[in-house]
Amino acid sequence: MNGSDVTSLSRAALEAEVLRLRQAQEAGGIGLFTIDLREDLLIPTPEFCRLYGLPVVDQCPASLIEERVIEEDRSIISNAQSRRAGTIRGEAEYRVIRADTGALRWIARKGETEFDADGQPLRFIGIARDVTAEREARDALARSEERYRALFDAIDDGFCIIEFFDGPHGPLSDYMHVEANAGYERHTGIAGIVGKTLRDIAPDDADGWLELYGGVLRTGKGVSFERHFAEAGRHIEVSAARVEPASRRQVSVLFRDIEARKQAENALRASEAIARENIQRVQLALSAGAIIGTWFWDIPGDRFTVDEAFAQVFGLDPALGRDGLSLEQVILGVHPDDKPGLTEAISEAIRRGGAYAHQYRVSRGDGHYRWIEANGRVDLAPDGSPLSFPGVLLDVQQRRAVEEERDRAAAALRALNETLEQRVADRTAELMQAEERLRQSQKMEAVGQLTGGLAHDFNNLLAGVSGALEMTTRRLEQGRVGDVGKYTAIAQDAVRRAAALTHRLLAFSRRQTLDPKPTDVQALVQDMIDLVQRTVGPAIAIETRVGPDLWPTLVDQSQLENALLNLCLNARDAMPHGGHILIETANVSLDGPEARALDLPPGDYLALRVTDDGVGMSEDTIAKAFDPFFTTKPLGQGTGLGLSMIYGFATQSGGQVRIASQPDEGTTVTLHLPRHAEALPDTAGETAKGALPVPQGETVLVVDDEASVRLLIVDALEDMGYRVIDAEDGASGLKLLQSEERIDLLVSDVGLPGGMNGRQMAEAGRQLRPDLKVLFITGYAEHSVIGDDRLETGMQVLTKPFAVEALGARIRTMIEG
Numbered sequence: 001m002n003g004s005d006v007t008s009l010s011r012a013a014l015e016a017e018v019l020r021l022r023q024a025q026e027a028g029g030i031g032l033f034t035i036d037l038r039e040d041l042l043i044p045t046p047e048f049c050r051l052y053g054l055p056v057v058d059q060c061p062a063s064l065i066e067e068r069v070i071e072e073d074r075s076i077i078s079n080a081q082s083r084r085a086g087t088i089r090g091e092a093e094y095r096v097i098r099a100d101t102g103a104l105r106w107i108a109r110k111g112e113t114e115f116d117a118d119g120q121p122l123r124f125i126g127i128a129r130d131v132t133a134e135r136e137a138r139d140a141l142a143r144s145e146e147r148y149r150a151l152f153d154a155i156d157d158g159f160c161i162i163e164f165f166d167g168p169h170g171p172l173s174d175y176m177h178v179e180a181n182a183g184y185e186r187h188t189g190i191a192g193i194v195g196k197t198l199r200d201i202a203p204d205d206a207d208g209w210l211e212l213y214g215g216v217l218r219t220g221k222g223v224s225f226e227r228h229f230a231e232a233g234r235h236i237e238v239s240a241a242r243v244e245p246a247s248r249r250q251v252s253v254l255f256r257d258i259e260a261r262k263q264a265e266n267a268l269r270a271s272e273a274i275a276r277e278n279i280q281r282v283q284l285a286l287s288a289g290a291i292i293g294t295w296f297w298d299i300p301g302d303r304f305t306v307d308e309a310f311a312q313v314f315g316l317d318p319a320l321g322r323d324g325l326s327l328e329q330v331i332l333g334v335h336p337d338d339k340p341g342l343t344e345a346i347s348e349a350i351r352r353g354g355a356y357a358h359q360y361r362v363s364r365g366d367g368h369y370r371w372i373e374a375n376g377r378v379d380l381a382p383d384g385s386p387l388s389f390p391g392v393l394l395d396v397q398q399r400r401a402v403e404e405e406r407d408r409a410a411a412a413l414r415a416l417n418e419t420l421e422q423r424v425a426d427r428t429a430e431l432m433q434a435e436e437r438l439r440q441s442q443k444m445e446a447v448g449q450l451t452g453g454l455a456h457d458f459n460n461l462l463a464g465v466s467g468a469l470e471m472t473t474r475r476l477e478q479g480r481v482g483d484v485g486k487y488t489a490i491a492q493d494a495v496r497r498a499a500a501l502t503h504r505l506l507a508f509s510r511r512q513t514l515d516p517k518p519t520d521v522q523a524l525v526q527d528m529i530d531l532v533q534r535t536v537g538p539a540i541a542i543e544t545r546v547g548p549d550l551w552p553t554l555v556d557q558s559q560l561e562n563a564l565l566n567l568c569l570n571a572r573d574a575m576p577h578g579g580h581i582l583i584e585t586a587n588v589s590l591d592g593p594e595a596r597a598l599d600l601p602p603g604d605y606l607a608l609r610v611t612d613d614g615v616g617m618s619e620d621t622i623a624k625a626f627d628p629f630f631t632t633k634p635l636g637q638g639t640g641l642g643l644s645m646i647y648g649f650a651t652q653s654g655g656q657v658r659i660a661s662q663p664d665e666g667t668t669v670t671l672h673l674p675r676h677a678e679a680l681p682d683t684a685g686e687t688a689k690g691a692l693p694v695p696q697g698e699t700v701l702v703v704d705d706e707a708s709v710r711l712l713i714v715d716a717l718e719d720m721g722y723r724v725i726d727a728e729d730g731a732s733g734l735k736l737l738q739s740e741e742r743i744d745l746l747v748s749d750v751g752l753p754g755g756m757n758g759r760q761m762a763e764a765g766r767q768l769r770p771d772l773k774v775l776f777i778t779g780y781a782e783h784s785v786i787g788d789d790r791l792e793t794g795m796q797v798l799t800k801p802f803a804v805e806a807l808g809a810r811i812r813t814m815i816e817g
Contacts, residue, residue, distance in 0.1 A: 053098030086121025158255030189231025539578035574614025730756030737765030
């Protein structure tokens with residue numbers, strides 16, 4: 001073999017190697033290139049040119065490739081300056097516009113710069129490949145994870161994933177919380193759980209939890225149990241399942257609030273009849289299973305996007321699930337018997353918004369149906385229109401099967417014990433009927449006592465009013481005007497007593513009109529001592545004990561004074577031969593159990609106690625003490641409204657009242673009033689006010705739908721010197737407020753006809769007259785006036801009936817500011 005033969009063989013081997021390299025580049029979508037940094041020339045392989053959609057060339061200016069890169073990514077690759085300096089980035093991903101198709105593609109480039117012996121850059125050698133599919137897959141994964149996180153956090157139930165690890169106590173001796181949604185903290189009361197280990201948060205109970213969840217991890221069998229979480233103060237149903245594969249060492253845990261069910265079960269034990277009435281409500285508990293699919297529904301566009309697991313459950317094409325389906329397409333696989341109920345449940349959830357839960361059967365397409373539960377939430381726009389409906393699917397097939405088996409077993413047992421069960425049912429029905437008759441009897445007795453007391457007192461008062469008016473008419477006809485004043489005084493006294501009676505009834509019903517103000521109870525008690533001592537008489541000794549640094553409370557001071565005086569009068573009546581009354585005040589902080597025992601929310605309260613050493617009360621008397629018209633005093637010596645008024649005042653003020661007593665051992669009545677957070681106003685600089693100025697022709701607008709009341713108020717105000725205009729409803733009153741008429745003060749009833757009450761009319765009028773002063777007159781504490789907050793500045797309330805002088809004084813005070 002001569003030299004030429006060797007050269008031919010070498011050239012052939014080299015060409016074969018180049019061909020194999022080119023084939024490998026084409027198969028892998030990889031292009032090779034070299035940039036001559038001194039000449040700024042690009043030397044590409046054909047596959048590199050195809051990546052950019054360029055014609056195949058041996059070499060070209062390096063800037064030609066830069067032109068194909070989109071503007072915002074050019075800083076990532078090389079430029080003339082970086083090429084001269086030899087500082088080209090070694091690895092980069094950027095987007096290019098192909099020269100042939102105009103398509104946007106992602107290119108990944110990797111290379112390195114070679115330098116000469118003097119450290120000057122010679123060339124940059126690298127490879128490039130099209131990674132568009134990989135980027136799209138990564139972006140799709142990120143969007144999927146974002147959707148999963150949104151759905152994960154939207155679940156009402158609590159959910160977390162724990163991961164076991166080997167610790168100092170041995171293999172799998174601890175676990176860490178690696179995932180948790182917002183519902184976890186709501187249900188367990190444990191905040192910031194992610195990243196914490198079991199032994200961090202519950203070292204004393206760690207072994208028990210490890211045995212429980214460790215068994216799930218080892219066997220793959222899920223568990224479900226109930227537990228009371230003291231941190232959250234509620235009972236939780238917990239379901240746990242292994243996250244496959246087992247090598248991940250993870251367990252998913254689902255928490256469902258069953259506190260309502262637990263409370264219902266406790267109530268069931270109290271009465272068999274109540275248990276039978278409430279049994280339907282107790283069926284709220286749902287067995288939590290593993291999440292088997294998620295969805296997101298764009299309601300305006302009717303576009304369902306679902307994950308692959310959801311698509312498998314419903315027998316759908318996963319590709320269609322990613323692109324978007326309509327609701328009609330999604331529910332094709334729902335059992336025909338379940339479709340109407342499902343459609344109705346979805347419509348109801350969209351109508352009202354918020355949480356959604358429904359169980360139904362669905363087929364994967366093989367004709368076999370399985371039970372699932374869909375849990376989600378409908379999000380509404382500010383205008384109330386539905387926007388989106390994310391949710392998850394839970395597998396409840398096993399639980400439904402267990403329930404059906406339980407029902408079959410119960411039916412068989414009922415068949416075996418049919419005779420015994422019938423007797424028990426008959427006896428239970430008799431007991432329920434007897435209890436219902438007893439309840440009805442007690443109800444009618446209470447109604448009879450209430451109406452009888454009202455009729456008795458109001459008949460007496462009406463007799464006084466009617467008789468006085470009749471005698472006034474006769475004396476006027478006889479011309480004996482001198483006697484008219486006497487009968488007028490009798491009628492006015494009866495009216496005042498009737499007003500006091502209605503105020504007490506409103507206090508009991510918690511509908512009286514209160515004027516709450518920040519109150520120093522210590523000062524109020526000290527100011528009342530002289531009055532109390534004179535009222536109870538010298539045979540009763542009064543002692544006060546005031547706690548240190550008493551908190552202020554927001555109450556109607558006059559009502560609190562009346563309550564204290566009534567309690568002391570009751571104490572006096574319980575000690576006919578004299579005795580001792582102790583008045584105490586103290587700060588009290590109520591925790592959960594203490595507050596629940598008093599039917600109050602936990603928090604800070606001011607306690608006012610009145611204790612006597614009188615005859616005391618039995619349990620039966622204590623149970624009826626707050627009933628209206630109930631009294632132990634002889635006929636004619638008490639109305640039976642004192643304690644009921646105190647009860648109504650306390651509860652309406654956000655507090656509570658309780659009685660503690662034993663026969664022959666005295667009685668203690670305690671008022672709990674909520675602490676007021678604001679400081680007491682400074683009254684040190686107040687001075688006594690003189691007589692009110694005489695009206696100077698100011699204009700008062702009177703709005704009342706009762707013509708007689710409106711006429712009397714108008715006449716009275718005109719007699720006082722005011723200019724008065726009047727209206728009979730809110731619409732006509734608002735029309736006057738929106739006119740150019742001068743109006744210095746508005747006097748309005750609250751309950752007005754025509755769809756606009758007094759409060760609404762006044763607020764609308766203040767849009768044009770922001771400084772308008774408003775006096776509401778009402779015989780009933782309408783919620784529309786007071787609401788949950790105090791009245792605005794320049795607004796006051798005067799309760800009907802009222803004296804004309806009181807009306808004039810209030811109007812003059814408000815006008816004068």
